[in-house]
Amino acid sequence: MAIIYKQLDINNIRYFDRLKELIDADLSEPYSIYVYRYFLNQWPQLAYLAFVDENPESLPIGCIICKNEIHRNSRMRGYIGMLAVQKEFRGQGIAKKLVEKAIDTMIGNGCDEIMLETEVENLAALNLYEGMGFIRMKRMFRYYLNEGDAFKLILPITERSSIRSTFLMNQDPIAETQDISKLIV
Amino acid sequence: MCNEIDRCDIEKLDKTFSGLKLHSGRKWPKPETLTSIKDLIRDGCQALNAEEIVKVPTFDLFEGTHSLEINNVKLDSYLIRLSDNEINFSCFIPYDKTSNPDCDQEDFQYVVAIVDRLVRFIITWVTDYQSLPTTVLSCRYVEYMLKQIADVHGIDSDYKFLNTNNGYFDKVLNSSVLGICYFGAFVKKLLKGGGIFEEEDLNFNSMGLDGFDMMPPTRTVLMLLSEGINFIQGDNSISEIDSQRLQYLLKLIRCLAMFDTYLSLYSEDSIPLDEALELVKNLNDLPKCNYTPPIGSFSMLIQKQLSNQFPPKELSTAAEDFSGFIKLIQDLKKVISVYQVSSPHELMQFATFFNKNEQRHVLARALFPLIVIKDDSSVLGKWSFAEALQSHLQFFSLSGTNAERALDTEPFRSLMDPIAQEALNVLFEWYQNSSQNTARYRQGYNRQLLLWDSVQAQFEGIELKFDGSEEDSVEGPPGYGSIPLMPFSSWAFIMKTRAMIEFTLKGFDLDIYKPFEAFQMFWFTFFLAEQLEACLQKVDTFLQNKLNAIHAINKRMKKLKAGEKKERLREHYRTEMAVSYPSIHKNKAWLRYISTHNNIIKSLCLFETFQFGLLKSYGFIDNTASAKNKFVNEKLIHDLRFKPFSSIGVPELPSYNVFQEALEGFVISEPMMKAKQEKVLSFMDQQLSSATSDIKSILINIEIGDFNSDILTGTRLIKEDAVLYYSTLQKTIDALSLNNKTSLSIFKKGASTDQLQVSLKCESGLSGYFPLMVLNSKMHKTDRK
Ligand SMILES: CC(C)(COP(=O)(O)OP(=O)(O)OC[C@H]1O[C@@H](n2cnc3c(N)ncnc32)[C@H](O)[C@@H]1OP(=O)(O)O)[C@@H](O)C(=O)NCCC(=O)NCCS
Numbered sequence: 014m015a016i017i018y019k020q021l022d023i024n025n026i027r028y029f030d031r032l033k034e035l036i037d038a039d040l041s042e043p044y045s046i047y048v049y050r051y052f053l054n055q056w057p058q059l060a061y062l063a064f065v066d067e068n069p070e071s072l073p074i075g076c077i078i079c080k081n082e083i084h085r086n087s088r089m090r091g092y093i094g095m096l097a098v099q100k101e102f103r104g105q106g107i108a109k110k111l112v113e114k115a116i117d118t119m120i121g122n123g124c125d126e127i128m129l130e131t132e133v134e135n136l137a138a139l140n141l142y143e144g145m146g147f148i149r150m151k152r153m154f155r156y157y158l159n160e161g162d163a164f165k166l167i168l169p170i171t172e173r174s175s176i177r178s179t180f181l182m183n184q185d186p187i188a189e190t191q192d193i194s195k196l197i198v
Numbered sequence: 199m200c201n202e203i204d205r206c207d208i209e210k211l212d213k214t215f216s217g218l219k220l221h222s223g224r225k226w227p228k229p230e231t232l233t234s235i236k237d238l239i240r241d242g243c244q245a246l247n248a249e250e251i252v253k254v255p256t257f258d259l260f261e262g263t264h265s266l267e268i269n270n271v272k273l274d275s276y277l278i279r280l281s282d283n284e285i286n287f288s289c290f291i292p293y294d295k296t297s298n299p300d301c302d303q304e305d306f307q308y309v310v311a312i313v314d315r316l317v318r319f320i321i322t323w324v325t326d327y328q329s330l331p332t333t334v335l336s337c338r339y340v341e342y343m344l345k346q347i348a349d350v351h352g353i354d355s356d357y358k359f360l361n362t363n364n365g366y367f368d369k370v371l372n373s374s375v376l377g378i379c380y381f382g383a384f385v386k387k388l389l390k391g392g393g394i395f396e397e398e399d400l401n402f403n404s405m406g407l408d409g410f411d412m413m414p415p416t417r418t419v420l421m422l423l424s425e426g427i428n429f430i431q432g433d434n435s436i437s438e439i440d441s442q443r444l445q446y447l448l449k450l451i452r453c454l455a456m457f458d459t460y461l462s463l464y465s466e467d468s469i470p471l472d473e474a475l476e477l478v479k480n481l482n483d484l485p486k487c488n489y490t491p492p493i494g495s496f497s498m499l500i501q502k503q504l505s506n507q508f509p510p511k512e513l514s515t516a517a518e519d520f521s522g523f524i525k526l527i528q529d530l531k532k533v534i535s536v537y538q539v540s541s542p543h544e545l546m547q548f549a550t551f552f553n554k555n556e557q558r559h560v561l562a563r564a565l566f567p568l569i570v571i572k573d574d575s576s577v578l579g580k581w582s583f584a585e586a587l588q589s590h591l592q593f594f595s596l597s598g599t600n601a602e603r604a605l606d607t608e609p610f611r612s613l614m615d616p617i618a619q620e621a622l623n624v625l626f627e628w629y630q631n632s633s634q635n636t637a638r639y640r641q642g643y644n645r646q647l648l649l650w651d652s653v654q655a656q657f658e659g660i661e662l663k664f665d666g667s668e669e670d671s672v673e674g675p676p677g678y679g680s681i682p683l684m685p686f687s688s689w690a691f692i693m694k695t696r697a698m699i700e701f702t703l704k705g706f707d708l709d710i711y712k713p714f715e716a717f718q719m720f721w722f723t724f725f726l727a728e729q730l731e732a733c734l735q736k737v738d739t740f741l742q743n744k745l746n747a748i749h750a751i752n753k754r755m756k757k758l759k760a761g762e763k764k765e766r767l768r769e770h771y772r773t774e775m776a777v778s779y780p781s782i783h784k785n786k787a788w789l790r791y792i793s794t795h796n797n798i799i800k801s802l803c804l805f806e807t808f809q810f811g812l813l814k815s816y817g818f819i820d821n822t823a824s825a826k827n828k829f830v831n832e833k834l835i836h837d838l839r840f841k842p843f844s845s846i847g848v849p850e851l852p853s854y855n856v857f858q859e860a861l862e863g864f865v866i867s868e869p870m871m872k873a874k875q876e877k878v879l880s881f882m883d884q885q886l887s888s889a890t891s892d893i894k895s896i897l898i899n900i901e902i903g904d905f906n907s908d909i910l911t912g913t914r915l916i917k918e919d920a921v922l923y924y925s926t927l928q929k930t931i932d933a934l935s936l937n938n939k940t941s942l943s944i945f946k947k948g949a950s951t952d953q954l955q956v957s958l959k960c961e962s963g964l965s966g967y968f969p970l971m972v973l974n975s976k977m978h979k980t981d982r983k
Contacts, residue, residue: 042272042273046267046270047265047267048262048265051251104979116829126838143824145825145827146831146835148715148835148839151640151708152637152640154635155327155397155399167838169834169835169838172837174834175844176845177648177841177842177844180845
């Protein structure tokens with residue numbers, strides 16, 4: 014089956030509800046509408062959807078939702094906020110493709126690194142991301158409301174990812190001033 | 199999204215709003231003092247771009263992901279459905295079948311059931327990480343009590359809030375609930391102390407009830423509980439077992455209420471803990487209580503009616519029995535035993551081991567830093583901060599140096615003071631870190647690396663300029679000349695390198711590294727251990743020179759003829775032997791401990807690097823990311839992993855290429871593969887036997903104690919934990935050896951590298967710092983769940 018991947022159309026409310034449904038299906042506690050709006054309104058170009066066909070009536074069967082922002086005034090950090098593929102369509106490389114598309118766009122946006130958190134028990138997600146070069150940076154104790162520990166994973170894109178932010182800030186005062194203006198959206 | 203909300207819901211809301219009334223008793227501000235913000239909001243909203251996301255500059259996405267949503271059943275606690283019994287539940291009437299036709303149990307049976315469940319809920323809350331509102335605060339009596347406590351704050355009160363005219367409710371239940379609230383207030387104080395983290399370590403969502411901050415004096419609570427116990431004892435009409443259960447419960451609550459003295463009075467008395475332990479055993483020995491609390495007395499109502507920033511959550515199931523208290527009590531006992539330490543280095547060892555083998559109970563972890571670094575600017579009430587710092591320094595490297603003497607002179611003192619203050623802060627951070635949860639513990643070291651590095655550099659700057667530093671030195675290896683001791687910066691260096699080692703190895707324990715990273719992490723730790731060893735040796739040589747100098751006095755004395763000069767020298771020799779000699783000897787014994795420990799780490803890391811080398815030699819593993827993807831960049835991945843160390847001055851982080859070259863040195867290949875392998879294996883065996891013999895000496899010295907021993911372990915008060923730690927390392931050594939034999943037999947069979955892969959295995963009962971590199975079948979897609 015040829016899967017079609019599209020960037021999100023923020024004005025299509027049906028997609029919006031469907032995204033919530035896809036993501037919420039695997040969460041013990043759902044995200045509020047604010048969280049979805051937070052990502053999608055600000056970074057619609059970083060949300061990709063997977064469809065089984067071109068039919069405009071079809072609903073997505075997988076999605077990825079991301080953002081990118083200057084982190085600690087020092088480097089551009091891409092962040093994968095949510096990713097899900099409908100159960101029946103798993104194991105066909107759909108998530109991998111979605112992640113690749115999102116990362117490509119984030120690299121295009123000048124990201125120095127891509128970050129995400131995932132549950133320690135989520136082997137599918139860990140395999141997926143580690144298979145793309147992400148490494149575990151730290152473990153977080155009882156990070157999720159359902160009480161599991163989590164890992165923070167990072168994929169380095171540029172050399173800036175391996176320099177502590179304190180030193181990046183000191184070295185690059187220009188970045189600092191630019192960051193401030195970007196932070197106050 | 200308003201258009202999405204059901205029309206009928208809006209109508210319902212309108213109706214509810216229009217029915218809202220002001221309570222006459224409340225004091226409202228005068229209208230003329232108020233300003234209307236209606237226009238402001240309207241104008242603001244109109245100016246809003248529909249796509250704009252409103253957030254404060256300090257917005258935190260993690261908190262944002264916990265935001266709530268009106269009209270979403272999973273996120274809006276207003277939508278919680280309650281039964282009539284819950285809504286109409288009253289704390290003002292007694293529940294008793296003789297006086298109330300709706301009841302099917304006797305008054306005392308209801309009270310037993312409520313108190314029994316509440317006490318078990320404490321475990322669910324503080325031990326099983328459940329939230330306060332789904333456990334203790336779900337009890338209507340607790341909520342009522344907290345409101346009453348707040349209402350009478352500042353007013354003389356007898357804290358008898360349940361006035362139902364029934365002794366079981368008014369005396370027994372009233373005092374039990376008050377005691378539990380008092381314990382809750384203690385937990386809140388611990389949390390506020392900053393040693394543990396809200397939510398991840400403990401939930402204290404008090405639903406806006408401020409009664410927790412307005413508790414009566416301890417004696418009032420204890421007195422009411424005693425009255426309650428007397429009341430039960432005076433009632434002969436209830437069965438022996440019910441009477442016993444209730445008395446045990448109230449006595450246990452009385453003990454819990456006394457735990458506050460560990461913080462408020464820095465009590466060192468373990469009697470309430472011992473008594474609590476006994477009571478827990480007694481309660482567990484009784485048959486399970488099968489009475490039920492009054493319907494509606496435990497409810498989600500508080501989540502619906504009070505200030506709730508969390509999604510609705512079903513009530514937790516109370517702990518099955520009282521066993522959960524045992525760990526809490528034992529761990530608190532362990533923590534307060536820290537008062538018996540007699541020197542800062544014993545304290546340091548206490549901190550090293552008390553939370554090391556397994557995570558201690560959250561309340562014990564919270565209490566530890568608060569009693570070590572006391573509000574009165576003392577360490578454990580035994581040493582001033584300055585004394586504690588100096589003593590730490592002396593024990594490692596400062597003793598007997600010119601620098602130590604110069605501390606009493608200017609300008610050395612004034613130059614050193616601000617750095618010493620900074621060093622003290624990092625040292626305290628080290629102490630605080632020792633009681634963190636396992637994940638935070640590693641992060642704490644990540645922070646400390648930079649801090650120690652900065653302290654070391656600052657100390658160094660001053661030490662190098664100080665007159666007299668040239669005498670604080672040792673002869674280096676041939677060609678090196680004399681090496682400055684720099685006792686202050688050496689101490690910071692030792693602390694820093696130890697922190698770097700701990701940070702790196704803890705990553706294995708937390709499952710941070712993939713097998714392909716194992717070589718670089720172990721080789722780097724080995725490299726750090728070597729740097730540390732060199733520094734420790736330098737200090738030891740300095741101390742040895744001091745001892746030799748004392749012996750030399752004796753020799754010089756013997757050569758002198760009897761007379762005044764000889765007598766003066768004899769006197770000098772006597773004082774040196776009486777004062778300096780034992781102190782230097784002690785220092786050396788302590789350094790020997792640190793070195794022996796470091797040797798164990800070094801040997802095991804070296805073993806693991808060889809193990810990796812062997813597996814690579816046979817093609818089962820490599821040090822490159824197994825991922826083959828366009829985003830993978832090996833060097834960037836390596837650099838990111840070593841980011842925490844990238845800015846450290848000394849030891850300088852070896853370059854990526856040095857790591858690559860190092861690995862090549864551990865890989866063997868034809869020709870003469872067999873002979874090379876034999877050599878490697880014998881070297882690996884040597885590492886394990888060296889670690890085994892080091893562990894043995896430490897264990898023997900732990901057993902002997904610090905009096906007159908060659909290796910000063912400082913573990914007198916944390917003996918069990920230290921013994922367990924080193925015995926676990928020994929077991930790990932045995933497992934590493936066995937695992938290596940298994941790998942060898944797999945190599946021998948010529949197993950295919952397509953079938954097998956290496957995984958890092960941390961078996962329970964073994965040290966997570968040195969996982970086994972196990973060869974096991976590759977997982978295939980079809981095996982996936
Ligand atoms: C994680 C998830 C998005 C994967 O979607 P998917 O389309 O099935 O994944 P793909 O088919 O693209 O798999 C890509 C890689 O992920 C890994 N993977 C996926 N499913 C896996 C499983 N069940 N077990 C182990 N690894 C798995 C594999 O490495 C796979 O590569 P491979 O097939 O070449 O070996 C999907 O399982 C899901 O929606 N889970 C629930 C939501 C979730 O956990 N999201 C991630 C939160 S950060």
